[in-house]
């Protein structure tokens with residue numbers, strides 16, 4: 111074949127990129143294309159991370175004699191325009207699972223067929239692609255994690271694709287401008303990580319050779335902040351999940367880390383089978399006969415939760431970390447989500463949207479899958495699972511350092527009092543200028559003893 115087009119979406123890397131590697135192997139010349147799609151309103155933190163990642167991808171392709179061609183508009187129309195212009199015989203794209211991505215792929219399929227262009231959908235976003243594993247008892251996907259994890263470990267993983275040594279782009283195609291490479295935009299978190307393949311690989315290597323060996327012990331320590339922080343690099347495909355899993359698996363603590371990567375794949379395959387996951391309860395009624403709150407007082411509570419001003423320090427610390435960094439520790443995500451849905455009784459969709467708007471790693475499958483899991487409407491439901499903020503704080507922020515880091519009003523307090531400032535004498539409380547708790551978490555009847 112003379113010319114092929116590679117459509118990059120959220121696989122922004124040259125290493126282990128099956129769409130790119132296959133196109134380069136099959137065609138004499140390749141057009142690496144990214145289309146900025148105005149239908150996807152990307153919030154500031156992810157827009158920044160995406161811009162960094164595209165810049166790095168362009169640099170990686172230029173190092174190989176190629177380029178990244180950037181266009182703006184409807185991705186399907188832009189692909190067909192370029193294919194017609196270059197006489198491309200095939201289009202390569204990594205298969206994706208969100209409702210929007212699946213529909214885009216269907217339209218691309220139709221238009222390619224109408225123009226007699228071959229479309230090849232490759233793996234790339236997961237270690238084990240959705241649909242590769244089917245439960246023995248029937249069904250198109252696994253609904254419960256543990257059997258999925260067993261099958262995932264036993265599955266034959268594809269070999270990684272080496273980065274192409276050269277990429278030859280047809281002459282006369284304008285590269286187009288990278289999006290948003292300027293100054294920090296309003297709404298962007300001050301302490302956001304820089305995106306891109308180089309930054310992601312550096313972080314992955316440092317992680318594998320260092321803190322990974324203490325992962326099991328440390329991963330729930332809120333103040334320790336000892337998880338990989340690779341989530342946004344995985345979200346945008348700057349790092350290949352397959353290469354990461356292969357590198358990690360046989361190292362000390364590597365299996366525990368791979369288990370988390372398997373959770374990511376798990377929610378991918380749930381979303382592929384249930385594309386309404388971000389809007390519709392996966393198991394209607396699983397959370398019990400629930401009426402989510404929606405009254406005016408609840409809207410005030412929701413605003414306080416979003417602002418990190420619930421008066422419960424461990425909850426506020428998590429939400430403020432999110433605002434400051436576009437990231438929140440996994441344990442804090444669980445505590446804040448449980449507090450919103452299980453303790454305040456507010457619909458998980460509000461929480462999902464807040465996380466979606468701020469997380470640099472915000473991803474339909476992982477975000478909605480986890481929110482539904484915590485709310486009790488999703489996979490592995492456990493109706494009575496409610497996280498007590500005070501018990502969680504005592505276990506995972508025993509010295510109060512996480513709260514001290516993100517809630518400066520309380521920085522002068524020692525543990526354990528820092529986690530329950532409402533117990534202080536009133537005069538001292540007033541000095542702190544920290545809100546009273548939205549709800550009495552000492553005695554809330556909705557709280558169990560976890």
Ligand SMILES: Cc1cc2nc3c(=O)[nH]c(=O)nc-3n(C[C@H](O)[C@H](O)[C@H](O)COP(=O)(O)OP(=O)(O)OC[C@H]3O[C@@H](n4cnc5c(N)ncnc54)[C@H](O)[C@@H]3O)c2cc1C
Nearest residue numbers: 337338339340341370371374440443471472473476477480
């Ligand atoms: C309510 C809620 C919402 C969440 N929303 C997202 C989201 O939008 N995007 C996202 O990537 N993760 C999400 N997570 C999962 C998890 O919190 C983050 O992946 C993790 O905190 C990222 O930090 P890390 O890279 O240091 O994780 P590590 O502990 O180093 O884990 C390595 C990788 O495994 C994957 N992973 C870890 N835990 C999970 C999990 N529970 N579900 C799916 N994948 C996981 C991530 O890709 C992560 O980067 C959410 C969790 C909860 C409870």
